[in-house]
Amino acid sequence: MSFIKTAASTLAITAVTATAAAARDNVQVAGSSTVLPYASIVAEAFGDNTDFPTPVVESGGSSAGLARFCEGIGENTIDIANASRGIRAGEIEECAANGVTDIIEVRIGYDGIVFASQIDGPDFSAFTPSDIFNALAPQVMVDGELVDNPHTQWSDFNADLPAADILAFIPGTKHGTREVFEEKVIAVGCEETGAHDAMIAAGMSEDDAEDACLAVRTDGLSVDIDGDYTETLASIDANPNAVGVFGLAFYENNTDTLKVATMSGVEPTTETIAAGDYPVSRPLYFYIKGAHIGVIPGLKEYAQFFMADELAGPDGPLAQYGLVSDPELAATQAMIEAEEAM
Amino acid sequence: MTDTPKTSLLTVDARTRKRNAAEKRFKAYGIVAIAIGLLFLVVLLTSILRSGLPAFTTTVVALEATITQEDVDAAEGQLLKTAAYEALLVAKVNEFLVERGSTIEVDEDFITDRLVPKTGATIREFYKENPDQIGQTVTFDLPASTRISRYFEGDLLREDVTDSRFLEVADLDVVDVMIDAGLITTAFDWNFITGTDTAVDNPGGAGIGASVIGSFFMMIVVLLLALPIGVAASIYLEEFAPKNRLTDLIEVNISNLAAVPSIVFGILGLAVFIQFAHLPQSAPLVGGLVLTLMTLPTIIISTRASLKSVPPSIRDAALGVGASKMQAVFHHVLPLAMPGILTGTIIGLAQALGETAPLLLIGMVGYVAREYPDGIISGFVDSNSAMPAQIYTWAARADTGFYEKAWGGIIVLLVFLLTMNLIAILLRRRFERRW
Numbered sequence: 001m002s003f004i005k006t007a008a009s010t011l012a013i014t015a016v017t018a019t020a021a022a023a024r025d026n027v028q029v030a031g032s033s034t035v036l037p038y039a040s041i042v043a044e045a046f047g048d049n050t051d052f053p054t055p056v057v058e059s060g061g062s063s064a065g066l067a068r069f070c071e072g073i074g075e076n077t078i079d080i081a082n083a084s085r086g087i088r089a090g091e092i093e094e095c096a097a098n099g100v101t102d103i104i105e106v107r108i109g110y111d112g113i114v115f116a117s118q119i120d121g122p123d124f125s126a127f128t129p130s131d132i133f134n135a136l137a138p139q140v141m142v143d144g145e146l147v148d149n150p151h152t153q154w155s156d157f158n159a160d161l162p163a164a165d166i167l168a169f170i171p172g173t174k175h176g177t178r179e180v181f182e183e184k185v186i187a188v189g190c191e192e193t194g195a196h197d198a199m200i201a202a203g204m205s206e207d208d209a210e211d212a213c214l215a216v217r218t219d220g221l222s223v224d225i226d227g228d229y230t231e232t233l234a235s236i237d238a239n240p241n242a243v244g245v246f247g248l249a250f251y252e253n254n255t256d257t258l259k260v261a262t263m264s265g266v267e268p269t270t271e272t273i274a275a276g277d278y279p280v281s282r283p284l285y286f287y288i289k290g291a292h293i294g295v296i297p298g299l300k301e302y303a304q305f306f307m308a309d310e311l312a313g314p315d316g317p318l319a320q321y322g323l324v325s326d327p328e329l330a331a332t333q334a335m336i337e338a339e340e341a342m
Numbered sequence: 343m344t345d346t347p348k349t350s351l352l353t354v355d356a357r358t359r360k361r362n363a364a365e366k367r368f369k370a371y372g373i374v375a376i377a378i379g380l381l382f383l384v385v386l387l388t389s390i391l392r393s394g395l396p397a398f399t400t401t402v403v404a405l406e407a408t409i410t411q412e413d414v415d416a417a418e419g420q421l422l423k424t425a426a427y428e429a430l431l432v433a434k435v436n437e438f439l440v441e442r443g444s445t446i447e448v449d450e451d452f453i454t455d456r457l458v459p460k461t462g463a464t465i466r467e468f469y470k471e472n473p474d475q476i477g478q479t480v481t482f483d484l485p486a487s488t489r490i491s492r493y494f495e496g497d498l499l500r501e502d503v504t505d506s507r508f509l510e511v512a513d514l515d516v517v518d519v520m521i522d523a524g525l526i527t528t529a530f531d532w533n534f535i536t537g538t539d540t541a542v543d544n545p546g547g548a549g550i551g552a553s554v555i556g557s558f559f560m561m562i563v564v565l566l567l568a569l570p571i572g573v574a575a576s577i578y579l580e581e582f583a584p585k586n587r588l589t590d591l592i593e594v595n596i597s598n599l600a601a602v603p604s605i606v607f608g609i610l611g612l613a614v615f616i617q618f619a620h621l622p623q624s625a626p627l628v629g630g631l632v633l634t635l636m637t638l639p640t641i642i643i644s645t646r647a648s649l650k651s652v653p654p655s656i657r658d659a660a661l662g663v664g665a666s667k668m669q670a671v672f673h674h675v676l677p678l679a680m681p682g683i684l685t686g687t688i689i690g691l692a693q694a695l696g697e698t699a700p701l702l703l704i705g706m707v708g709y710v711a712r713e714y715p716d717g718i719i720s721g722f723v724d725s726n727s728a729m730p731a732q733i734y735t736w737a738a739r740a741d742t743g744f745y746e747k748a749w750g751g752i753i754v755l756l757v758f759l760l761t762m763n764l765i766a767i768l769l770r771r772r773f774e775r776r777w
Contacts (some may be wrong), residue, residue, distance in 0.1 A: 026713075028623065028725070035541040037739075040709035044541035047712065048463040049423045056624060056725040058708035076620045139548045230508065231742075237504070310421045320455070320507060321543055339736070 024075050027302045031065020031082030034111060035177070038318050039082055042306045044149040050297035050305070059080075066287070070095035074290045079299050084111065084179070092323050092342075102290025106303060106332060109312060110280035110324035112241045112248040112273040113177050113258070116258040121240045122162035124154075126262045131158050131277070135166045135188025137215045146198040149217050169235045169244040170216065172226035180247060182214045184280045185263075190214075193251035229322075233257070247322035248273060248281075270314070274327045281324065290341050303336045390752055400531035400546065401491030403458055403520065406434045407465070410478045414469060428454040431465075432484075435516075444519050446512070456509055457517075485533075485546045486526065488743040490517055493527050507759025534750060539711040539732060545743025549735070550751050552711040555727030557695060557758075559715075563630025563722070564637055564694050567689055571634075572641030579642075580649045581671050600639035604620025607636045609702030616704060622704035624725035629696040632704060633694040640693065644686025648679040681773035688766040689753040692759050700728035706731040720745050729755045 029039055030243045039057045047054025058065075062083040069081035070091060095103060097134055115132070117124045134140050154161035171178045174285050178241065178332045190196045190213035199209040225232045229250040236244045236258070238270055243261075252262055260268060272278040286306070286328040305311065307329065312318050314325040326332065349355065354362075417426035429450040437446055447686050454462075461484040469476060485491075492498035494517070503511050507755040520526050539551020583589045611632035615621045621628050652675045661669035701707070711727035727735070729751065736748035 024622075026725070031710070036708060040541040042541055043709055043712065044544065045422060048419065048466070056710050056712070058624065058710060059706045059709070060705075061740070071617075075618075076622060078623070211708065234502075253503070257504055258399065273587045303420070308421050329546070 003320055007107065011155060015231050015325070023114055025297050026053040027084060027296060028058075028078045028168055029055055029066055029082065029286070030060055030078045031080075032062040032084040032284070034062075034084040034177075035082035035108065035286065037041075037321060038284070038323055039286070039306075041317055041321060042302070042311055045311065046302055049071075049215050050293050050298070051302065052301060055298070055302055055342040059107045061119065066091050067094075069287060069289065070098055070100050072098040073100060073289065075296070076103075079289050079292045079296050080303075083287065084282060086285060087287060087342075088303075100289060100291070102339075104288040104290055104303075104337060104339060105342050106286050106288065106307060107326055108284045108286060108306070108323065109318065109326045111136050111177065111180060111322075112278060112324045113151065113180055113245050114248055114251050114268040114280070115243055115263065115286070116234055116246050116251050117239050117243045117261070119259045120258075121165040121242075122154075124162065124164075124261045124296065125259070126160070126265065128192075128264050129185045130192045131189070132168075133193055133195070134158070136168055136170070136216045136222045137186065137213075138215050139192065139195065141193045142200060143300075144194075146195060146202060149219075152221070155208050158201035164241040166221045167239055167242040169223050169225050169232045169242060169324050170264045171245055171334040172220060172224040173230075174271070177245065178282060178303050184282070186216070187213050188279070200310060210304050248324055252323060269326055271327070275325045283326075284323070288336075290339060293339060300336070300339070304333070307336060308335040354469060364461070368659055372583075375491065375766045383475025389666070390749060390756070393746065394749030394751075394753040396495075396532055397746045397753075398531055399528050400718050401486040401494050402482055402483045402527055402529045403482050403486045403490075404527070405431050405458065406438070406479055407431050408434065409465075409469065409476060411476050414476055417466075424466055425454050426715045426777060427465040428458065428460040429632050431458075434479075437562060438518060438523070441518050442523060446516055446519075448513075448516055449643060452513060452516070455507060455735070456513055458486055458492060459487050459546055461485065475659065483524055483529070485531075486724060488545055488741070490526075491546075492562075493675075494521065495528070501718060534747070535555065535754070539727065539735070540711060541709065542739055542741060542744075545739075545741045545747060548747050550729065550732055550747075550754055553727040553729050553732035554754070554758075555721065556629075556706075556711060557728040559726070560628035560630040560633060560720045561695060562628060564634050565687070567631070567634040568641050568690065570666055572638050572687075573645055573683060575638075576642045576645035577676070580619060580646050581675070582667070596639050596642055600643060603699070604636050604697050605699040607632050607705070611700060612703045622725070624710050624724050624727075625723045626726050626728070627722040628702055628704050629728060632700045632723075633697060636697065637690040637694045637699065640690040641683075641687055641707070644689070645679070647663035647684045649675060649685065651682065652678045678775060681769050685766045685770045688762050688769070692762040692766075696730055696759060697754060701728055701731040702734070707735045729758070 029043070036057060037060045043057050046052065050088060062085055065078075065081040066083060066087060067080050071077050085125055087103070092103070094100070094133075115124070115127055131154070132197055134149075134151060135154060139146055140151070142150060149196040151157050151166060153163050153165055155163040187210070196209055199212055200206065204212065223235070225235065225244075229246050231318060232244040232246060233250075233254060236242050246254075246258070248270070251258055251268075262268070263278060266272050266278045268278045268280075273281045286303075288299065288303055309329065310316055312323070312329060316325070319325050370767065388563050393417070397632065407430060407493050409427075412428050417423050417430065420426045431447065431453050435453065439446055439448070461482075464484065465482060468482070486494065487508065490497060490513075493503070495511075498512055500511070503509055503514065505511055517526070533547065533549045535549065536551035536675045538552040540548040553598065559647070579592065581591060611628060615631055616623060619632075655675050656678065657670050660674045687690065705725075706727045707732075710725050711732055714725060715721035731761050733751040736744040736751060739745075
C-alpha cells in the first residue's frame with residue numbers, strides 16, 4: 001500500500017504546486033483558425049530566434065478565442081486572442097465587465113482570395129458575385145423562379161462570359177478562405193440575384209435561407225480542394241476550362257501560368273485589397289491584453305516580432321504563406337511600441 | 343397401440359437434413375462474417391502502413407559550410423537569425439557546383455525557401471553548443487523540403503514541376519548534381535519520433551515526441567488517481583457495502599457512467615477544472631483528470647468482476663481461522679484478484695490513451711506541443727498536447743506533408759496500444775488462477 005500512498009501524496013503535492021508553478025513564462029494565444037497558421041509560423045520563429053519560450057497557439061475560432069480573452073485578467077487567462085473579424089461592442093463590454101480593459105488591437109494584414117484560370121484558357125476576365133452564385137449554387141433564379149441549377153456553361157446566364165463548361169475548384173470546408181468565399185461571394189450573389197428573397201418567399205426562415213444561400217452544387221461542377229493551393233493549381237493545369245480560387249500571394253507567384261479575373265470590376269492587387277476596394281478580402285487581427293504586458297515575459301516582444309517587417313512585411317514568411325501585407329505596417333508597429341489601447 | 347412410423351438413425355430423414363443444412367448455413371455465415379472482418383482489417387492496416395511509413399523516413403541533404411565569427415555576429419544581429427544562418431550555406435553550395443563543373447549559380451532563396459527551408463535553428467543551435475567549430479568546415483545533414491524529397495523518391499516527376507515559391511524547374515538541375523554526388527540520401531527520421539510540433543509551413547521538422555510525453559504524463563495522472571480510487575470503491579462495494587437501494591443505485595450509475603460519451607467528460611473538465619478551479623489550460627494534469635473520470639467506471643467494473651471471481655471458500659477459510667474481514671480481503675482476496683484488476687486498468691489506460699474528444703475542449707489542439715517540458719512539474723502543468731490530439735491537429739492542416747505525419751502518428755499510437763494490450767494479456771496469462 002505504501003506505493004499508492006506515496007503516489008497519492010506526490011500527486012497532491014503536484015496539484016498544490018500547480019498553482020504556484022503556473023507563474024507562466026510563455027505567451028498563450030487562442031482564437032481564429034484562419035489566423036492560426038500565421039500565428040504558428042511567428043510563434044515557431046519567435047522561439048527559434050529569441051530567448052523566450054515558444055508561445056502556445058490554440059485554435060477554436062474567433063468567437064471562442066475572444067470569449068476566453070474576456071474571461072478576466074491573470075495567468076490562467078490567455079494573453080492574445082486571434083480573430084478573423086473585428087472585436088464586437090458586446091465583446092468589449094463583456095471584457096470590461098471582467099476587468100479586461102486596455103485592449104490593444106493589432107491588424108496583422110489581409111486575407112484575400114482571387115479567381116484565376118489557365119493563362120491560355122477561355123477569357124475569364126471579369127466576374128461578379130452573381131456570376132459565381134449562378135454557376136455554383138445548387139438552386140438559382142431563372143426567369144424569376146427558384147429552380148435547380150440548370151447552367152452548364154458560363155454563357156448560359158451571362159452573355160459576356162465565355163461559352164465554356166462550368167468547372168470550379170474552390171477551397172474545401174476546412175479552409176479559412178472558404179468562409180470568405182462564402183460570405184463575400186456566394187452570399188452576396190445570393191442576395192443580388194434575388195434567390196435569398198425567393199427562398200424566404202418560399203417559406204424558409206431568415207436563418208435557413210442564409211444557410212441555404214451558402215450551399216454549392218454537388219453535381220461535380222464545383223470541386224472542393226482540401227489540400228493547399230498547389231493542388232488547386234494542378235487541377236487548373238489539367239482542366240483548361242476550370243476556374244480556381246487562390247490566395248493572392250499564391251497567384252502572384254504563378255502569374256506565368258495563371259490569369260486573374262476582376263471581381264465586380266476591381267482587379268485584385270495588394271493595393272486594392274489593402275484599400276478595401278477588392279471585395280473578397282477581410283482584415284485579420286489579434287488582440288493583446290494590455291494588463292499582461294510586463295507580467296507575462298515576452299508578450300510585447302512577441303507582438304513586436306509578429307509585426308516586424310521581416311515577418312509581416314511583403315517579403316516575409318507570412319506573405320509567403322498567403323497573407324496580404326498591411327501597407328500601414330509602420331503605424332501598427334508604432335502603436336504596439338506605445339502600447340496604445342483601443 | 344399407437345402407430346409410430348419406423349425410423350432408423352442410419353437413414354437421414356427430411357427433418358434431419360433440414361437441420362443439418364441450417365447448421366451448415368450458419369457456419370458459412372460465420373466464416374463469411376469473419377472473412378469480411380479480416381478483409382477490413384487488412385485494408386485498414388495496409389492503408390495505414392502505406393500512408394504512414396513515409397513519415398518515418400526523411401530525405402537528408404548533406405551541406406558543407408565554413409562559417410566565420412563575422413558571419414555568426416552578422417546573423418545574430420538580424421531579427422530572423424535562423425534564416426540568416428541558412429543563407430550562409432550558399433557560398434559552399436556554389437563552390438560545390440563549380441567543382442562539379444556546373445555553370446548554375448544558386449541564390450539564398452534557393453537554400454532558405456526551397457532546398458532546406460526552416461533548418462536555420464539546427465545550424466544556430468550547433469554553433470551555440472560548439473563555438474570551437476566556428477571557422478571550421480562543418481557538414482550539416484539537413485532535411486530537404488517536401489517537394490525535393492518527393493522528387494528524390496520519384497513521386498514527383500520533372501515534367502510535373504511548375505515554377506512556384508516551393509520549387510522552380512531550374513532547381514532540379516542543381517538537385518540532380520547533388521544526387522549524382524551522393525549528397526542527398528534517405529535516412530530514418532528520428533526527429534519524427536522524438537521531435538516537437540512545428541509551424542504550418544514546416545511539415546518536414548514535425549515530430550510526435552513532445553505529445554508522447556504529454557500522453558505519458560496524462561497516463562501517470564490517470565493511473566495514480568483512477569487505480570486507487572477505482573480499487574477502493576470496488577472493494578467497498580463488493581466486500582463491505584450493505585445491499586440496499588442506495589448501493590443498487592450507485593451500481594446502476596457506475597454502469598451508466600461507463601457508457602457516457604467521452605466528449606461529455608471534456609465539457610465537464612472545461613467547466614470544473616479550468617473555469618472553476620482555474621487549473622492551467624492545455625495541461626496534461628487537466629487532461630489526466632478528465633480521462634480519470636472517463637476511466638474510473640471501466641476500472642471499477644473490471645475490478646468488481648475480478649473480486650467476484652475469487653471463490654467464497656477463500657474468504658470463508660480466512661474468516662474461519664480468525665482473520666478479520668479486512669484481513670481476509672487484503673491478505674487473500676485482493677492478491678488473487680490482482681491480475682484481473684491490472685488487466686482492467688491497462689485496458690482502461692489504453693482506452694484513455696486513444697481518446698481525443700475530451701482533449702479538444704481543454705485546449706490541446708492548435709500549435710501546442712511545441713516544446714518539451716523541462717522537469718516533472720512542468721510536464722504536468724505546462725501546455726502540451728497528446729498523441730491523438732496531435733494527429734487530429736496534423737490531419738486538419740493544409741500542407742500534404744502533415745497529412746503523411748498524421749498517418750505516421752497513427753502508427754506510433756497503434757504501437758503503444760498494442761504494447762499495452764500485450765502487457766495486459768501477458769499479465770493475465772501469467773498470474774491468473776482458474777478455479
